[in-house]
Amino acid sequence: MKLLMHTCCAPCSVYCIDTLRKEGIEPTLFWYNPNIHPYSEYVARRDCLKAYSEKVNVKAIFIDEYGFDAFCKNTINNISSRCVNYCYPLRLEATFKYAKENGYDTVTTTLLYSIYQNHEFIKKECERLSEKYGIDFLYRDFRVGYYVGHQKAYEEGLYLQKYCGCIFSEEDALLKHENNKPKISSDYKFLPVEKSIVIKKNRENPEQYIKLLLEADPSERLVRDYLKEGELFTLYYKNDLACIAVVIKLDEEIVELKNLVTVEKYRGQGLAKKMIKYLFDNYKTAYKKMIVGTSENNIPFYVKQGFDKYEKTIKNFFIDNYEEEIWDENLQCIDMYYYSKDFN
Numbered sequence: 001m002k003l004l005m006h007t008c009c010a011p012c013s014v015y016c017i018d019t020l021r022k023e024g025i026e027p028t029l030f031w032y033n034p035n036i037h038p039y040s041e042y043v044a045r046r047d048c049l050k051a052y053s054e055k056v057n058v059k060a061i062f063i064d065e066y067g068f069d070a071f072c073k074n075t076i077n078n079i080s081s082r083c084v085n086y087c088y089p090l091r092l093e094a095t096f097k098y099a100k101e102n103g104y105d106t107v108t109t110t111l112l113y114s115i116y117q118n119h120e121f122i123k124k125e126c127e128r129l130s131e132k133y134g135i136d137f138l139y140r141d142f143r144v145g146y147y148v149g150h151q152k153a154y155e156e157g158l159y160l161q162k163y164c165g166c167i168f169s170e171e172d173a174l175l176k177h178e179n180n181k182p183k184i185s186s187d188y189k190f191l192p193v194e195k196s197i198v199i200k201k202n203r204e205n206p207e208q209y210i211k212l213l214l215e216a217d218p219s220e221r222l223v224r225d226y227l228k229e230g231e232l233f234t235l236y237y238k239n240d241l242a243c244i245a246v247v248i249k250l251d252e253e254i255v256e257l258k259n260l261v262t263v264e265k266y267r268g269q270g271l272a273k274k275m276i277k278y279l280f281d282n283y284k285t286a287y288k289k290m291i292v293g294t295s296e297n298n299i300p301f302y303v304k305q306g307f308d309k310y311e312k313t314i315k316n317f318f319i320d321n322y323e324e325e326i327w328d329e330n331l332q333c334i335d336m337y338y339y340s341k342d343f344n
């Protein structure tokens with residue numbers, strides 16, 4: 001079988017690729033989604049799929065056409081029927097046509113994965129196009145793995161979009177319209193999800209984490225001080241402690257991330273990034289901002305995670321507060337730089 005799979009985005013492709021590969025089928029991904037709005041969102045989804053397809057070594061074809069103008073002109077007179085009247089048929093027809101012209105004998109789509117899509121219509125439309133182009137349609141109800149795929153996409157650190165794609169779906173999601181509800185019956189049986197990453201606030205015996213916290217901050221006195229007043233968070237990867245963080249309250253509006261450390265064997269896997277995202281989610285409703293103090297070497301990391309506003313520098317902090325010189329790779333830590341994440 002030479003399978004072309006219309007692919008709407010990386011997160012939706014995860015479970016579909018895994019399932020097909022388990023069946024011994026190697027799909028070629030076909031990106032054609034000109035309806036995504038705005039263009040920055042289109043680029044984010046496209047580039048995420050490019051990176052993920054390279055990572056999992058699956059062939060991917062990108063038809064890089066951005067069609068906001070055409071989408072609006074073709075849907076504006078009947079916005080509520082836009083999916084079935086224009087969006088599904090446009091994308092699916094392009095996939096069957098490409099398959100026909102390029103030697104693929106079978107087509108499927110990741111649209112069959114989403115519980116938010118009109119599954120029965122997509123199935124029927126694919127059957128119609130299969131007849132029209134003389135190309136087989138591979139039907140799978142990928143929805144059973146919706147939560148399994150979602151969990152893996154999250155753990156892979158993929159860009160997880162908040163709405164289906166077009167400008168109208170963005171409005172549906174933001175204003176929590178009825179159209180944004182899952183289109184699936186409540187007794188549908190999904191495959192169970194096994195979470196390999198669990199993050200939680202940990203109140204049990206903080207002493208046991210001191211050795212690890214000292215890897216990020218070698219002053220036992222300082223670590224013990226902020227551990228006493230702070231909140232400790234642990235991230236377990238497959239039941240193994242992989243990352244910890246300590247956050248203290250500075251005042252009614254500001255919290256500070258005082259320590260963040262990943263166990264050596266888990267470094268470079270994006271776990272600290274997940275921890276920071278969790279901390280933002282945890283504090284954003286009750287506080288206005290989170291700050292972090294860092295040595296020069298780690299500024300790019302924190303800025304990339306969202307601490308994008310420079311606050312202040314404390315000159316000679318690492319000289320004045322530590323008995324021994326501190327080196328981070330080949331750079332001596334001297335000044336402390338503060339950056340913040342604004343929750344507004």
Ligand code: SF4
Nearest residue numbers: 083087164165166169
């Ligand atoms: S809601 Fe989704 S499927 Fe429907 S028109 Fe918008 S992007 Fe297409």
